[in-house]
Amino acid sequence: MIPIHIESAWKGTSDCRSCGVRDLVLFADLNEDDFSLIHAPIDDMAFPLGGLIYSEGDKAIGVFTLRQGMVKLVRSTTDGRERIVRVLRAGDVVGIEALATGHFDSEAVALNDVKVCRIPLSVMHNLSTKSPRLHNRLMQKWHQALKGADDWLADLNFGTARQRVAKFILKMRHAEIPDQTSLFSREDMGAMMDLKLETVSREVSSMVRERLIEPLDKTGRLYRIREEKALLSA
Amino acid sequence: MIPIHIESAWKGTSDCRSCGVRDLVLFADLNEDDFSLIHAPIDDMAFPLGGLIYSEGDKAIGVFTLRQGMVKLVRSTTDGRERIVRVLRAGDVVGIEALATGHFDSEAVALNDVKVCRIPLSVMHNLSTKSPRLHNRLMQKWHQALKGADDWLADLNFGTARQRVAKFILKMRHAEIPDQTSLFSREDMGAMMDLKLETVSREVSSMVRERLIEPLDKTGRLYRIREEKALLSA
């Protein structure tokens, strides 16, 4: 999965009022007065699998609201290896740290087809001090990010390889179709759980053999969850 | 280290204007107008080693600014074991998540003698919408917490036992005396790095034998860093 910088990710300008996922996102409870305070365009953007949304240390134009798809946040450790610190899903704010510092702390890469809207920092700074509604939403998004980070550590980086993979499978289950789950490349999964790709592959395979999960495609990405309890107590 | 609930941690009411660590903390750049908006007392509190500041799920009265000492944030995993997700130091906000949800996501326990001031949620909610200065500080504190979480994962939960312990020793070095470092009980250190206490002990001992560090007390808590480079490249 080679990251490719997509020059032309721009897809147009958003009208947030009619956003499909508006109840999930930052602008959920803005009123008309709040919208009138937005004086810069919200850009609509799309990235394919592997697309680079930003790099570690980049100066930020804005923060991104994730409308569709999943994004991995990658840090390169001092010894050169890559560590995936978290993955974000629809409704999450990608690059929220730019609100505090103006630049990004990690690299953000699309794990599948991704749609985001980019909200300029100027809009955020202006609105968040003037609209208590956005202010509150923002607190919730910071909290969501922080809890996501702590959960990631406590759930996926603790215990045996089997326990980690089991938790991962459950964490990545689909919101709408809860008996299905989407995995990633074995190497990415390894970087998320601090395991080698062979170990990940072995654990997944053994769960398939034991009928806890069932493959739904031939690429090892989509599975049906057959025995949730057995996974939980793995 | 058995957590003890300290009934009477209350030590008085703070005058934030004369706070010794004010430049580090939330109220760093408040002006007199801002202070006049504070209509509830800021409580000054102290906890001894092992003191329980709050438990997972507790309803929050306020958030805590850490003025002295260190605090561990502990989560109990589904299988009963304890995981230390982060440790906080002077200037950090303990329990910042309460600003978003009103309750605490983890347990907070003092790792040594700790002094905090408790800022009521009402004060935070009132001030943070009315004072852009506090609003900005708050963004920085959220960012500090989130970056702390990501760093913790990337630095301390990756690589061999030796690498983890080496990073830990460097992370816990003193701000003022940079060749000294304070460790914790081997069990706590294990819970922080996902290692068993015997493994932690072995790695520390081997670094002492190799003269990378030198014990400064007889309890295994205080060390002098002799060869920083060797630790970095461990």
Added chain:
DNA sequence: CGAGCGCTTGACCGGCGTCAACACCCGTGG
């Protein structure tokens, strides 16, 4: 001075990393 807690050290073993071969999917080009 003795009890108890935490740290250290040793012996052993199992889980996971390492290295390597192979299978499978898919896109490309003959």
Added chain:
DNA sequence: CCACGGGTGTTGACGCCGGTCAAGCGCTCG
């Protein structure tokens, strides 16, 4: 349409790191 090749996933053999169990040591504090 099929041959080929690269990328990804799987599986096996083997060795080592770190977990487990247990003993012993040295503080510290009654």
